[in-house]
Amino acid sequence: MSYVFCVLFLLFNGLLNNYSVHCIEIVDLTSNGNVIWSLGNKNKSISVAGSVPGGVYTDLEKAGIIDNVLFGFNDVLTRWIAYDYWTYTGRFLLSQDSLNYNVTKLVLEGVDTVAFLELNGSPIGTTENMFVRYVFDVKQYIKVGENELTINFLSPVEAAKVRSDKYFTAPNCVPDVYNGECHANQLRKMQASFSWDWGPAFPSVGIWKPLTIELYNEAIIRSVTTHIDKNGSLWDLKIVAYLETRSTRIKGYLTANLSVNAKQYVTIRNDVNVLARDDGTAEAGLNFTISENVVSLWWPNGFGDQPLYDLKVSLHNQDSDEELSVKHIKIGFRTVELVEEDASNILGNTTAGNGLTFYFKVNDYPLFMKGSNWIPANILPELGSDKNTIDDLLLAARDAHMAMLRVWGGGIYESDYFYQKCDELGILIWQDFLFACSMYPADAEFLNTVKQEIEQNVIRLQHHASIAVWAGNNENEVALRGDWYGTKQQFDRYKEDYIKLYVHTIKPIVETLDPGRRYLVSSPSNGRKSEEDGYIAENPYDSNYGDTHYYNYFADNWDANIYPGTRFASEYGFQSFPSAKTLQTASNDQNDFHLDSKFIRHRQHSPGGNTYIKEQIARHLHLDDNDPKYFEKFIFYSQISQAMSMKSETEYYRQSQSDWYTMGALYWQLNDVWQAPSWSGIEYGGKWKMLHYFAMNFFSPVLVSPRLTLAGDINVYLINDRLVPIEDAKIVMDVFNWTSLEPIETNSYPASVAALTTKKQTTVEIWDRENKEEIFMRFSLKSDGVNSSPRNYVFPVSLKMAKGLRKPHIRPKNQLTQEN
Known part of the structure; x- marks a missing residue:
């Protein structure tokens, strides 16, 4: 299937004029186009239909060669696929008209990972990075009639081993319990595809993003970035168009059309006369000045609305006014600043006032960032862009009052749709670059492909209102300093490589292409202090x-007193099991559903994970090892324990805004990639765990948050994430015993708190109560200015020590009706 972009654009917008129909023709080479794709292995024992976008595991499953990859032990039973060599072959037709264009480019948005390409029997190029868009000039290779594109993939496992033998970089392999593969750090491939402590290894190959042929005569706009700064009552908008051409010079003019409030438009034009580089690329810019009165502020979720404005950028022929190429994006007007300043300015000359702050200021307001960490939506990257899955997960985050997600560094740069949805929902993104839990090589070949990766993805994502900060890697600074991988004897070598990659290579690219956003070298880190310390x-x-x-995992995670202070908690968590219903989608053998089964041990990738869960449960809940429903209860109790742990830790961080200026809590993790124990709040398939239901409360914009102290008293905090203060309010504490649904005692305390902050309201002394095993406390807020605030609870002793609980004898209403 092919289409002429200009004609389609004009028809969609009702603007059909006398423009040429030969602006740019796109030949769609995905499976939706008029292309026949096939997939075969090296010895030709397998030949099946292929898919683009797609991957070898999904195509073999569709063909019935393998079973559901997430069922049973299929992650290891299908591992032979990752060791074979695979070829995708596509056959498509081109007309004589298609050969009449001056430029013919094959554009591969995503190839996973190491591949050699041929068109009609002639080599045209290679790929080595699944995060890079590859563009090949194929004009001399295409022909009228049937054309054949062949993409030959190397085994990613073997390709990683070959590079490791040449450029070994620690660690050697993942822990055995991961059931994974080695040397993921040698390939620019989704690191989690070689396994992780929460997911299986599926080292796939395939064409995981769209594939097209572009035909045009003069030049096209490949990408657009926008740089928005506030200057008094005006917004300065700088637009940069990234151009590609066959000529040495691009001459014409750019126009930008921006929608603003009241269904108005602002248009600007700028002549273009730029010299292209040897690869045919060049940039041209446009500058707007826009009054703050004609656009509205974009806010994170929970703090305001998310207005987005259409921006159309077009490249025109100078002489004929023909529209050669066009790009459409949506932009939001907001300011985001990561503030690292002397903490004593806020906290005074106290212990907490030492060091630097670390908080996000949005539209000049310091906002506490509530949220979670995002891992890939699917372990097979071609399935991770499914819009229904993205919608479900992001809406769940929105509904739990999350304002930020951290896109974790072992996954992928997510789809355009993902970031567009975050723009619409007001979910800010902490974007890691894709380096995680490893040292990485710094040879010239590796650094060159990283440069392409960073440049392309920063340019692709930069215009999104949701992007808040870039981070170079996940946990690699602490891994090197902490000798996680036995690098101590070669510390200087690994530090040199670390700086060469994240500081000398990535940092200048990001700061040149996106100077308005902070680049953090690592997460976690000491931010500017780490930079000052080399x-x-x-x-x-x-x-x-x-x-x-x-x-x-060794302390009582329900006890908020165990947690250390932090300026920003970007990762923390505790495991739980998915529901029995979700586990049953991975096995139909009832013998698998007990804690010591081979199946459960196979699914638990965290060393000691089940023991930690069991010990945490035992601190607070009674679970008899001989109970015939032990496993069913273990699942349920694990989710209780996880939810209570995350509640305690998250509320501790929110409370600590008052005395440590903690300004963010992003728990690990939002989602899952298979049916297994993990740190997620949402199971694979979309079912919410208890944690996510709890998050709707512990992330509530207004919350009475009590903390049981080591002395046995209760410090009561009032948390206010609104832009207005709470005044003349009242906190009500109801005391219950376990035998009644009515309070046995009620006390109230005056309450008030400024906007966007937390304040301790009172201390309730209960240390001298003799009946603490018989009671619990419920806290609520009464305030005329607050529409809703969830109730909160304190249990003075471990729940397993509670006295007075009775079996409830609850039955469904319809059952009672039938009996009556």
């Missing part, structure tokens, strides 16, 4: 600086 801090977890990742 990029590898002595203690990257210093609570006085930057962001932290915190996990403690």
Whole structure:
């Protein structure tokens, strides 16, 4: 299938004029186009229909060669696929008209990963990075009639091994319990595809993004970036168009048409006369000045609306006014600043006032960032862009009052649709670059492909209102300083490679292409302090600086007193099991559903994970090992324990805004890639765990948040994420015993708190109560200016010690009706 872009654009917009129909023709080479794709292996024992976008696992499953990859032990039973060599072959027709264009480019938006390409029997190029868009000039290779495109893939496992033998970089392999593959750090491929502690290994190959042929005569706009700055009552908007041409010079003019409020439009034009580089690329710009009165502010979720404005950027022929190429994007007007300043300016000369702040200021307001961490929506990257899945997950985040998601560095740069949806929902994105939990090579070949990757993806994503900050990697600074991978003896070598990659290569690219956003070298890190300390801090977890990742499986995670201070908690979590219903989609053998089964051990990738869950449950809940429903209860109790742990830790961070200026809580993790124990709040398939239901409360914009102290008292905080203060309010504490639904005691306390902050309201003394096993406390807020605030609870002792609980004898209403 092919189409002429200009004609389609004009028809869609009702603007059909006397423009030429030969602006740019797009030949669609995906499976939706008039293309026949086939897939075969090296010895030709397998030949099946192929899909584009697609991948080898999905195509073999469709053909019945393998079963559901997420069922049973199929992640290892199908591992032979990753060791074979695979070829995708596409056959498509071209007319004589298609050969009459001056330029013919084959554009591959995403190839996973190491491949050699041939068109009609002639080599045209290679790929080595699944995050890079590859563009090949194929004019001399195409012909009238049937054309054949062949993409030959190397085994990613073997390709990684070959590079490791030449440029070994720690670690050698993942832990055995991961059931994974080695040397993922050698390939620019989704790192989690070689396995992780929450997911299986599926080292796929395939064409995971769209594939087209572009035909044009003069020049096209490949991408557009927008740089928006506030200057008093005006917005300065700088637009940069990234152009491609066959000529040495691009002459013409650019126009930009921006929708504003009241269904009005602002248009600007600028002549273009630029010299193209050797590869035919060039840039041209346009500058707007827009009054703040004609556009409205874009706000994160929970703080305001998310107005987005259509921006159309067009390239025209100078002489004929013909529209040669056009790009449409949506932009939002907001300011985002990551503030790292002397903490004593806020906290005074206290212990907490040492160091630097670390918080996001949006539209000049300091906002506490509530949210989670996003892993790929599917372990097979071609399935991760499914719009229904993205919608479900992002809407769930929105509904739980999340204002930020961290796109984690072991996954992928998400689809355009993902970021567009985040723009619409007001979910800010902390975007890691895709390096995680490893040291990485720094040879010239590796650095060159990284440069392409960073340039292309920063340019692609930069215009989105949702992008808040870039981070170079996940946990690699702390891994090097902490000797996670036995690098201590070669510390200087690995530090040199670290700086060469993240500082000398990535940092200048990001700061040149997107100077308005902060680039953090790592997460966690001490932010600016790490930079001052040579990029590898002595203690990257210093609570006085930057962001932290915190996990403690040995302490009582329900106890808020175990958690250290932090300026920003960008990762923290505790595991739970998915529901029995979700587990049953991975096995139909009832013998698999007990804690020590081979199946459950296979699905638990975290070393010691089940033991940690069991020990955490035992601290607060009674679970008899001999109970015939032990496994069913273990699943349920694991979700209770996870939810209560995350509630305690998250509320601790929100409370700590008052005395440590903690300004963010992003728990690990939002979503799942298979049916297994993990840290997620949403199971694979979309079912909410108890954690996500709890998140709707512990992330509530207004919350009474009590904390049981080590002394046995209760410190009561009032959290206010609104842009207005709460005044003349009242906190009500109802005391219940476990035998009644009516309070046995009620007390109230005056309450008030400024906008966008947290304040301790009172301390309730309960240390001397003799009946703490018989009671619990419920806290609520009464305020004329607050529409809703969830109730909150304190349990003075472990729930398993509670006295007075009775079996409820609850039955469904319809059952009672039938009996009556």
